[in-house]
Amino acid sequence: MSKVKEHVLTCDILVVGGGPAGVPCAIAAARSGCRVILCQNRSVLGGNASSEVRMHIVGADSNGHRTEEMLTEARETGIIEEIRLETSARNPQRSASMLDLVFYEKCRSQENLDIYLNTTVVGVEMKDGKIVSAFAERQSTEDVFRIDAKLFIDCTGDGRLGYEAGANFRHGREGSEEYGESFANEKADHKTLGSTILFTARKYDQPMPFIAPSWVRKFTEEDLVLRPHAEAGLDRGLDYGFWWAEWGGQLDTIKDNELIRDELLAITLGIWDHIKNSGDHGAENWALDWFGFLPGKRESRRFIGLHTLSQEDVLQSRIFDDAIAFGGWPIDTHPPEGVDRPNEKPCNMRPVPYLYDIPLKAFISNNIPNLMFAGRNMSSTHIAFASTRVMATCAVTGQGVGTAAAYALKHGLRPEELATNPTLMKEVQQELLRNDCYLVGVKNEDNKDLALRSTVTASSEQENGVAKNVISGQTRSVHGDAGAPPDRNFPGSHRWMSNPNESLPASIMLAWESPIEISEIQITFDTALHRLLTLSHCEAYSPTMIWGRPQPETVKDYSVEFLVNGVWTEQFKIKGNWLRLRQHKLDKSVNASAVRVVVQSTNGLDHARIYEVRVY
Helix, strand or coil, rough: CCCCEEEEEEECEEECCCCCHHHHHHHHHHHCCCCCEEEEECCCCCHCCCCCCCCCCCCCHHCCEECCCCCCCCCCCHHHHHHHHHHHCCCCEEEHHHHHHHHHHHCCCCEEEEEEEEEEEEEEEEEEEEEEEEEEECCCCEEEEECCHHHHCCCCCCHHHHHHHHHCECCCCCCCHHHCCCCCCCCCCCCCEEEEEEEEEECCCCCCCCCCCCCCCCCCCCCCCCCCCCCCCCCCCCCCCCCCCEEEECCCCCCCCCHHHHHHHHHHHHHEEEEEECCCCCCCCCEEEECCCCCCCCCCCCCHHHHHCCHHHHHCCCCCCCCCEEECEEEEECCCCHHHHHCCCCCEEEECEEEEECCCCCCCCCCCEEEEECCCCCCEEEHHHHCCCCCHHHHHHHHHHHHHHHHHHHHHHHHHHHHHHHHHHHHHHHHHCCCCCCCCCCCCCCCCCCHHHHHECCCCCCCCCCCHHHHHHCCCCEEECCCCCHHHHCCCCEEEEEECCCCCCCEEHHHEEEEEEEEEEEEEEECCCCCCHHHCCCCCHHHHHCCCCCCCCCCCEEEEEEEEEEEEEEEEEECCCCEEEEEEEEEEEEEEEEEEEEEEEEEECCCEEEEEEECC
């Protein structure tokens, strides 16, 4: 009999898994007013982006292949944009642990959210086909927990919570006929994408020997002929590990994870041994600085939801009334055997034509009514998953699921009832837009936003950046190549831009015929969504970004003024801004006939830019 006492915890929503899907999911639900517990089985948050793995957070911008200013601005926004901007501005040294800290701070500072690190969910209690409690263990403190909740959201990647509950799932690749997928194999199998262990290395001013362990793999140039290494250029330098050092998809990436870890160490260190000790790779003065012991896992269980996203959903950019997120990364399949297939390319990247919808029904279990999920264990085929699995896409699915879950609880709905009601889903979508998410073809139609009924003028404006753009209803341009589909892309810059020939300060004003009661002002700034922005330890990749400081397009210093009884009064004065979304709430509402945002300076640009102003 164990001497460990069981602690009973109660919340509205339990989120299990603290990766790039779980963190936005938990924060979004908490910001919506729900009491949330976030359980993470590791000591840090961030999943594959954390210091334990160090993979790039990438998404719909497709590593710069789907980006052009004021034409195709595909980078994800919302909570993941907050995290990226904070990390860039506060982490010029590109420390992996600083990203861990930003994830941690975001959760720790959030009201209604309690974090339990090093806490693993190991079981559930079911009643009438629903989950009523989850059981978790924290070995570091010899504690066990019973967590009672109304909704349970599995963001673990491996689907541990849902597996314990008996949720239907898929493991492996579908045959081509099952979903009519031309990219799929002819026959189904149990193989998945493999895992990778990354490394970082540094160059010294003297030769640095490497003595390989006896158990490392031995590689030749012929073995790596399709896997560029130790060459100048993106992803081929010596400073950052090789994503293609992949293995294990022919095994069970959950049950065989320890074996996979051991073999990946032999592979990763074997590749380094080859670079250092076999031929001239220009690596004489290079030495390993870090390498992981936690495999970066790409694929394991995928739950079966109310809808299974498929190849054609992605390629056709199919419209879903219950869309809560968007994708755009290529359909990126790899040989499951990884480096054991030396004559096969390490990846096959098939671009998707447009940004596409990801529906809420793909995140609701088809056999457990109060189980939802987000991230890479979503309901999709192996082929569609090859596009949705990247971390920035996982992050926006997390925020979408957290927002929808909170809405369902507040309105006494089962998740399925919400997902199948187009009218209610429009309210969820409007809430996501209000919190700076993007949804393909969805504009701001929030009846509570008084700005939509205002007259907008500015001290100056550019031809393609007129003042009224701040109420256009969209906060990015996606009408360019590979942006949103032509029937849903709403051409335009969708931002006010002051005239650079007229020096700052510049101002934009929203006015009403008679005074209105105002309790909140929301401003969305330009943070250069056409530009890559993600923490990287690769010297060839980082120069593609502006890192270590705020984005130059972003407004730095500004004030918000109200016109009250014919007199302008300053309500908010902000200095040193680097964020995209700023929400300013008044302690007491004010009756005003106009609102003015005055921009004193930017972080580098010669004119002011604002995507949207909302008034509540």
